[in-house]
Amino acid sequence: MYVRRADVLSHRTSRRAILRTRTTQGTLELDGIAALVWEALDGPAAIDDLVNDLCVVFDAPGPDVRAYLEDLLDRLVDAGVVRPVA
Amino acid sequence: MREPARRSLHPFVAAVAAYGLPTRSSAIRKPLDDIAWIDVLRVFRRERLAALLDRSIAEGAVPATDRQREEAENEAAQGARGVLRVEEILLDVGRALEAERVEFRVLKGAAVARLDEADPSLRQYADVDLLVRGSEIGRAVSILGSLGFHRDLPERRVGYDHRFGKEVSLRSTMGLEIDLHRTLVLGYFGLTLPLVELWRRSTTFELAGTSLAALDHESRFVHACHTAMLGDPRPRLLALRDLAVIAHAHTLDEDRVRELAPTGRGAAVVQAAVRTAVDVLDLAMHDTLPLPAVSGTPVTERLALRAYRAQGGSNTLELLSGALAVRGRDRITYLGSLVRPSPEYRSARRRAGRPREWSTALEELAAAAAGRARRGDHDG
Secondary structure, three states: OEEEOOOEEEEEOOOEEEEEEOOOOOEEEEEHHHHHHHHHOOOOEOHHHHHHHHHHHHOOOHHHHHHHHHHHHHHHHHOOOEEEOO | OOOOOHHHOOHHHHHHHOOOOOEOOOOOOOOOOHHHHHHHHHHHHHOOOHHHHHHHHHOOOOOOOHHHHHHHHHHHHHHHHHHHHHHHHHHHHHHHHHHOOOOEEEOHHHHHHHHOOOOHHHOOOOOEEEEEOHHHHHHHHHHHHOOOOEEOOOOOOOOHHHHOOOEEEEEOOOOOEEEEEOOOOOHHHHHHOOHHHHHHOEEEEEEOOEEEEEEOHHHHHHHHHHHHHHOOOOOOHHHHHHHHHHHHHOOOOHHHHHHHOOOOOOHHHHHHHHHHHHHHHOEOOOOOOOOOOOOOOOHHHHHHHHOOHHHOOOHHHHHHHHHHOOOHHHHHHHHHHHHOOOHHHHHHHHHOOOOOHHHHHHHHHHHHHHHHHHHHHHHO
């Protein structure tokens, strides 16, 4: 399960999510599928559920979506905007 | 009281400014041509409505070409980056004031975004506005000094800020601005505002996991009305939207609105603001917007209203209108502060390239009188 870190400031436009972390004071911009995933992480979300949702929305093969999501979530965790939860 | 006519507002701008609110307007069918688009984009940038434009287009509330859609999104993103920087400052400032036990309320953009808009991203803003008690203004200024924020001008005269001032503006070297308000508007309406009532109730909102205090719904509504009708030469669309959004999001207690804007001390301002918002944004909200009954506005309030820029007055006249609100020796002290500010204040104004107050006021008055005479000719 993953969720947004509570101390991240964020705003969204029609195409992207723009984030600012209190720790790094850097701005991170997500667009496309990454922006959708960010929206979905406003509460704890399981990677399996995210994969299922994205497969339905984009009619894409599960393994590809899972690989993309795992990579994205790793990068969001490294950037300090998302954290894994038990 | 002079209110702007709706006919001057482009229907596309009105539709976007009223996005998400009940309106009487009919749908716009065709995208704007390139020339009209450039004009309205300038308006949205100036009025800080780019996020609403982007969302209105994305949700199909107004039509747009692919290029217009992209430009609107870019404008919204640029505004959002600015808001994030301001929010970061708000968190730092809130933490610093709280650590020193200075009570405050978050005003305007940040509060309306989190408490009243359906999505906080729709309300963009460029500075931090906080309400602080007059007795705490000095301490708050020195706390924010330690965060790199310094006054743009020194105090007009010793004691002015905590007794009569509207706000102290502070700026950082990065150009970010914090306005520490003692009251909500300049002059008569700021000085007669029932501050005890304003502080009596509050609410909170969450920002990045931090809880911040804001005014209660009715106080935010009255503040938006004052900002709309008294703040600028023409009511800003953002302020008109704010008051409508607040009334749309909550059931407002009309008795509480009357306590905050009683007859003679702001009821006429609220009434004019509500009517202007309904007219300019073409709202279908007669049942939800509190419209205080104003019968026989006292002479003092009518006189004071004329002093405000939205009514054809000037900044200096707004300040002078405050003399109608103070009595006895306070009035002498107040007028003394206006007419003979401290030498430090005057030289700081000169250094900052600010116009001379009284000669500018006379020019503004002459221009306003000429405008009034011209209008009289046309009306006649």
